[in-house]
Amino acid sequence: MTLKIGTARAAPGRLTYGQYPLLDHPVGGSDAMPVILAQGDPRGPVFWVVSGIHGPEHAGLQVIHRLLTRDLARQLNGTLVALPALNPAGLRTMQRQAYYHDGDPNRLWPDGRPARQPEPDDDPPSALEQAYGRVFEDMRGAAAVVDLHNAWTNSVSFVFRDRVFYRNDGPPAKRKRARAAAQKVDAQLATMCAAYGHPIVQELPVKKYLARQLHRSTTAAVTNLLSIPALTMELGTGHMPDPAIVRAAVAGLRNLLRWAGMLPGEPEPITGIKRPDPGYACRRCSTPRVSLACVIHHLCEPGELVSAGQPVAEVRDVWGRSIGENVLKSEYDGWVMARSHGILYYPGAAVYGLAIRDDLPTVQPYPKDYFKS
Numbered sequence: 551m552t553l554k555i556g557t558a559r560a561a562p563g564r565l566t567y568g569q570y571p572l573l574d575h576p577v578g579g580s581d582a583m584p585v586i587l588a589q590g591d592p593r594g595p596v597f598w599v600v601s602g603i604h605g606p607e608h609a610g611l612q613v614i615h616r617l618l619t620r621d622l623a624r625q626l627n628g629t630l631v632a633l634p635a636l637n638p639a640g641l642r643t644m645q646r647q648a649y650y651h652d653g654d655p656n657r658l659w660p661d662g663r664p665a666r667q668p669e670p671d672d673d674p675p676s677a678l679e680q681a682y683g684r685v686f687e688d689m690r691g692a693a694a695v696v697d698l699h700n701a702w703t704n705s706v707s708f709v710f711r712d713r714v715f716y717r718n719d720g721p722p723a724k725r726k727r728a729r730a731a732a733q734k735v736d737a738q739l740a741t742m743c744a745a746y747g748h749p750i751v752q753e754l755p756v757k758k759y760l761a762r763q764l765h766r767s768t769t770a771a772v773t774n775l776l777s778i779p780a781l782t783m784e785l786g787t788g789h790m791p792d793p794a795i796v797r798a799a800v801a802g803l804r805n806l807l808r809w810a811g812m813l814p815g816e817p818e819p820i821t822g823i824k825r826p827d828p829g830y831a832c833r834r835c836s837t838p839r840v841s842l843a844c845v846i847h848h849l850c851e852p853g854e855l856v857s858a859g860q861p862v863a864e865v866r867d868v869w870g871r872s873i874g875e876n877v878l879k880s881e882y883d884g885w886v887m888a889r890s891h892g893i894l895y896y897p898g899a900a901v902y903g904l905a906i907r908d909d910l911p912t913v914q915p916y917p918k919d920y921f922k923s
């Protein structure tokens with residue numbers, strides 16, 4: 551049976567193109583998500599790569615353009631599905647959000663909770679949320695899903711690995727099956743991360759992860775609700791992609807196609823990017839935080855390993871005089887994902903995105919009240 555995504559129809563040995571309808575504009579015209587299919591042997595697995603859900607994050611488009619070539623289509627065992635512009639309005643305006651949906655578009659994917667009765671005063675799901683719901687359904691049965699993003703200006707290229715949840719209610723046999731399925735997909739995430747070859751950062755602790763609606767990101771929804779391993783790739787600066795990171799991401803994705811049994815040959819080396827390795831698993835943390843309004847002089851570079859107690863930033867007033875703590879020290883061992891944007895800080899702002907030691911479980915039951923709220 552021919553694979554069809556939106557208006558694109560796959561054809562063996564070829565690249566094919568189409569669109570995924572999104573919405574009509576009140577002034578005429580419409581928005582659609584572009585679709586590219588690269589198919590080799592149609593009997594092989596289906597692998598998805600999506601990007602552009604956050605408007606200022608442009609590296610994913612270049613990665614997809616460079617990954618999906620005619621040569622790749624001829625070599626593939628299976629089909630690569632690419633949606634380079636999940637949020638066309640955001641990309642056009644270089645805004646994180648689409649102007650026709652108020653909220654982070656990467657918090658709109660299904661959460662597995664039972665559908666609620668519509669409330670007259672609540673807005674119904676936006677066109678964007680409905681479109682992502684249709685894409686989600688089309689992803690069923692895929693071997694893997696990758697969502698391409700950019701983190702902060704000059705940040706290191708890295709992977710966000712989601713935490714995996716399972717339902718711990720119902721009869722014991724059902725609970726056991728749910729836990730085994732979660733452990734299986736978590737183990738696949740680990741081997742995917744290794745195959746991609748870029749630094750790995752695990753997501754926030756569970757309470758914060760859920761509070762920030764991260765379980766409704768593309769990759770969390772796919773991993774948890776479809777049991778398909780999915781990773782978020784953060785590709786450095788968004789508004790001006792770093793060609794070295796784009797190249798390393800294309801090589802990493804080709805290695806992921808090999809991991810999925812879709813591409814022949816040995817893994818390609820990942821070169822040209824920083825690959826900090828502290829020797830232990832890490833999660834993201836915004837730290838340290840300033841105690842007063844100040845100008846910061848960062849003392850560490852993205853990719854640098856840091857240890858607890860190490861001076862990481864000078865704290866000054868606008869005239870250049872040392873104030874407050876004078877020097878901020880790291881509270882943790884870890885490595886610098888990025889300096890936060892700008893150097894002017896209000897009290898409580900964090901100076902770095904740091905990857906810190908993470909001993910928390912990567913697989914756990916959903917919180918008890920998750921399906922009730």
Ligand SMILES: [Zn+2]
Binds near residue numbers: 604700
């Ligand atoms: Zn993003």
